[in-house]
Amino acid sequence: MNLYKELRSGVEKYNNCDNLLKDIYGLDPDQDYDAIIVAPSWNPEIIFSEYEPVVKVEKKGPYYCGYTVSMKGKTYGYIQTGSSSSNMIDCCLTLGGSKCKKVIFIGAAGALKADIKLGDIIIPKYSIAGDGGSLYLYEEISVENFRKKIYPDKEISHTIIEAAERLNIAVKEKIVYCTDSIFCEYYHLEDILSLGSELIEMETAAFFRCMELIDKPGFALLCVSDNSATNHSLVGKSPEDRMRYHESRNKCIPQLILELIEYQ
Numbered sequence: 001m002n003l004y005k006e007l008r009s010g011v012e013k014y015n016n017c018d019n020l021l022k023d024i025y026g027l028d029p030d031q032d033y034d035a036i037i038v039a040p041s042w043n044p045e046i047i048f049s050e051y052e053p054v055v056k057v058e059k060k061g062p063y064y065c066g067y068t069v070s071m072k073g074k075t076y077g078y079i080q081t082g083s084s085s086s087n088m089i090d091c092c093l094t095l096g097g098s099k100c101k102k103v104i105f106i107g108a109a110g111a112l113k114a115d116i117k118l119g120d121i122i123i124p125k126y127s128i129a130g131d132g133g134s135l136y137l138y139e140e141i142s143v144e145n146f147r148k149k150i151y152p153d154k155e156i157s158h159t160i161i162e163a164a165e166r167l168n169i170a171v172k173e174k175i176v177y178c179t180d181s182i183f184c185e186y187y188h189l190e191d192i193l194s195l196g197s198e199l200i201e202m203e204t205a206a207f208f209r210c211m212e213l214i215d216k217p218g219f220a221l222l223c224v225s226d227n228s229a230t231n232h233s234l235v236g237k238s239p240e241d242r243m244r245y246h247e248s249r250n251k252c253i254p255q256l257i258l259e260l261i262e263y264q
Contacts, residue, residue, distance in 0.1 A: 003137075003138075003139060003213060004093070004096050004215075007213075008093070008096065020093075020094040021095060021098055024059070024061070024064075024066075024094060025058065025059055025064070025065075025066030025077075025079050025091070025094065026057075026058025027058055027066050027077040027098075029095075029097060029098035029099065030098075031075075031077070031100075032099045032100070032101070033068075033075055033076055033077045033098075033099070033100040033101070034074040034075060034076055034100075034261050035076050035077075035100060035101060035102045035103065035104050035257070035261055036076065036077035036078070036095060036098070036100040036102075036103050036104070037069075037077070037079070037103075037104045037105075037257065038079050038081055038088065038091055038092065038103060038104070038105050038106075038207070039078070039079070039080055039081065039105070039106045039107060040080075040081055040082060040083040040087070040088065040107050040203055041080065041082075041083060041107070041108070042080070042106060042107070042249070043065070043067075043080055044067050044069045044076075044078045047106065047249075047250065047253060047254055047257075048069065048071060048254050049250060050250065050251070050254065051071050051072065051254060051258075052071065053069050053070065053071040054069070054070040054071065055067055055078075056068045056069075056070075063082040063087075064079065064080055064081055064082050064087070064091070065079070065080045066078070066079050066080075067079075067080075072258065074258075079091055081203075083202055083203070084131075084133065084180065084202055084203070085131035085132070085133030085134055085178060085180070085202055085203050085205065085206035086132075086133040086206075088105075088202075088203040088206045088207055088210070089133050089134075089136070089137065089210055092206075092207060092210035092211070092214065093213070093214065095214055095216060096213070096214035096215075096216075097214075101217075102216065102217045102218070102219060102261075103211060103216050103217070103218045103219070104218075104220075104221065104257055104260065105203065105204065105207045105218065105219065105220040105221070106220075106221050106222075106253055106257070107203060107204075107220075107221075107222055107223075108201065108222065108224075108225040108245075108249075109199045109201035109222040109223070109224055109225065110199065110200045110201065110224070110225060110226045110227065110228060111198070111199055111226065111227035111229065111230075111232075112189070112192070112193060112197055112198055112199060112200055112228060112229055113198045113227075113229055114229045116174065116198065116227060116229075117227075117244075118224055118225065118226070118227060118232055118241055118245050118248075119223065119244045119245050119247065119248030119249075120170070120172055120223070120224040120248070121164070121169060121170065121171050121172070121221065121222070121223055121224075121252050121253070121256070122171070122172050122173070122174050122176070122199055122221075122222040122223075122224060123152070123157055123160050123161070123171055123172075123173055123220060123221065123222070124173070124174065124175070124199075124204050124208075124220055124222070125173045125174060125175050125176075126149045126150060126151045126152070126175060126176070127149070127150045127176045127178055127204040127205035127208060128147050128148075128149055128150075128175070128177045128178060128205065129145065129146065129147060129148045129149075129150055129178055129205035129206070129209070130146070130147050130177050130178050130192070130205075131178045131179065131180045131202065131203075131205060131206060132180055133180075134148070134178070134205050134206045134209055137206070137209045137210065137213060148205075150204075150205040150208045150209050151208065152208050152218070152220060153217065153218070156217055156218070156219055157173065159219075160219060160256070160260065161173075163256055163259040163260050163263065166259060166263075167252075167255050167256065167259055169252050169255065169256065171256075174199045175195075175196050175198045175199070176197070176199045176200070176201060176204055176205075176222070177192050177195065177197035177199070177201075178200075178201060178202055178203065178204060178205040178206070179192075179200055179201075179202060180202070182202075185200060186228065189228065199222065199224070201222065204220050207220060208220070221253055221256055221257075223245065223248055223249045223252070223253060224245070224248075225245050226241075
């Protein structure tokens with residue numbers, strides 16, 4: 001029995017449920033979705049606002065929500081997971097065994113270098129697992145896996161870059177650090193930067209590791225929301241900074257999603 005099957009067996013043993021994707025998020029594991037999109041905080045009405053999507057809430061929890069989104073002849077599952085690696089893990093591991101063709105992560109990230117601008121679209125070169133949730137994705141909970149480099153599939157990264165080129169969208173590959181705490185990360189910035197980190201967020205290391213475990217193609221698209229190196233803050237953005245970020249998020253992210261679905 002592989003690790004994913006053992007993890008799934010454990011959660012099913014202690015819960016009266018054998019269809020976690022349906023029971024938690026309302027999505028049908030037997031439906032052949034063109035993709036399932038997972039987003040820590042963005043909802044589908046915002047992301048696809050320019051495409052007149054038909055959005056149906058399938059199941060709403062206290063901090064998460066499952067949707068189906070129909071537009072342009074395609075049907076997507078969409079899960080608003082809540083922030084943090086632990087929420088992303090618990091969501092992504094319900095996708096194992098489902099018929100969805102691919103999983104697309106979309107989220108915000110903070111820049112740590114001055115050459116990265118607000119609104120830039122980033123794909124991780126690799127993600128450093130500085131989060132605690134990722135430690136549970138191995139046979140043993142070991143400190144040796146803390147800050148482990150988790151790589152996306154190279155072919156998938158190349159596919160994203162090619163899609164961006166067709167759309168004339170600039171995509172940058174950067175080293176991403178995954179943190180458990182926005183509040184505390186600033187105190188530890190010098191240490192985080194010493195690892196070569198160029199961007200910081202919470203979920204991509206766990207996302208990539210989950211994709212390995214469930215054997216699904218996983219695409220990750222990040223939009224830069226702030227930059228500590230240039231004093232463009234996450235909280236208390238200027239109207240100009242907020243507009244730049246929202247414009248890129250609301251235009252580039254959905255364009256890339258649709259392009260990746262159309263050509264893959």
